[in-house]
């Protein structure tokens with residue numbers, strides 16, 4: 001099962017330059033959360049800080065009653081075993097076969113015999129659909145396969161928290177859809193807590209239970225997927241709907257003059273698009289943390305954008321679309 005990660009007042013700077021400050025959020029145990037933000041806002045730094053590769057200047061990261069920044073190196077080493085990390089490029093060793101790459105953490109961190117290692121490696125390669133590629137070198141397989149090999153390696157110690165740094169970067173939309181399905185299925189199967197950094201808006205809209213947005217050195221918002229997708233907060237609305245109109249400029253924040261010019265010209269953000277259904281796991285069962293579509297909006301008195309949750313039948317039973325990256329396209333299949 002996954003564990004909760006509670007971040008409180010986290011602050012990080014390099015050479016006196018703050019990357020972000022006073023970040024507080026809770027990753028609920030076993031749920032999928034996505035972290036968004038313009039380039040360079042420190043999303044990768046956040047992941048590295050969570051896993052203890054970087055020390056924060058201030059703040060706490062509570063996991064199972066332990067505050068990570070306060071731990072000794074030795075204690076931190078133990079807590080790190082709870083984590084699996086999929087780095088941006090898969091971070092595979094180029095001179096090692098896929099098999100040896102995936103086996104690496106087991107050889108480093110466990111006393112398993114080679115036959116036990118073979119069992120685990122084969123299971124994880126099967127999970128990510130890479131059986132048959134064991135003898136290949138990373139340079140001999142596609143980018144999508146390298147991501148999946150990196151994922152198999154991230155899962156090999158049965159982590160309870162998995163961090164994904166842009167798992168979809170460099171992948172075409174179809175491969176991204178497959179990878180997203182794989183992530184949802186792995187979450188369902190392992191029950192681990194997932195945090196995904198992505199720039200892919202479709203992923204952010206359909207995969208997670210929760211969404212966060214880092215902007216201008218702060219966590220602008222973090223909460224239930226429906227909260228962010230129905231938010232009228234300009235930064236959230238601009239980012240989640242991939243618009244040029246709004247406070248985010250090419251080089252971070254627009255200045256007051258640029259914003260005034262936009263207002264004077266009468267340009268406004270377009271209406272919020274409908275909230276899609278969450279992607280379901282392939283096993284046909286509800287997601288572990290699944291809430292009825294529209295529940296958050298109902299409970300908080302928020303009217304979702306028109307056309308939201310398309311595919312719901314009148315009975316209230318959810319209907320979903322299989323096989324595509326976007327819920328709501330194509331034929332409806334009743335679960």
Ligand SMILES: Nc1ncnc2c1ncn2[C@@H]1O[C@H](COP(=O)(O)OP(=O)(O)OP(=O)(O)O)[C@@H](O)[C@H]1O
Pocket residue numbers: 014019037038039040041042043044045046
């Ligand atoms: N080890 C480091 N030392 C000094 N500065 C660093 C270090 N690591 C990251 N930075 C700086 O921190 C800032 C945030 O970088 P980071 O890679 O976390 O951004 P990001 O939001 O993940 O960007 P992108 O979306 O483009 O991947 C950048 O200005 C970067 O140069």
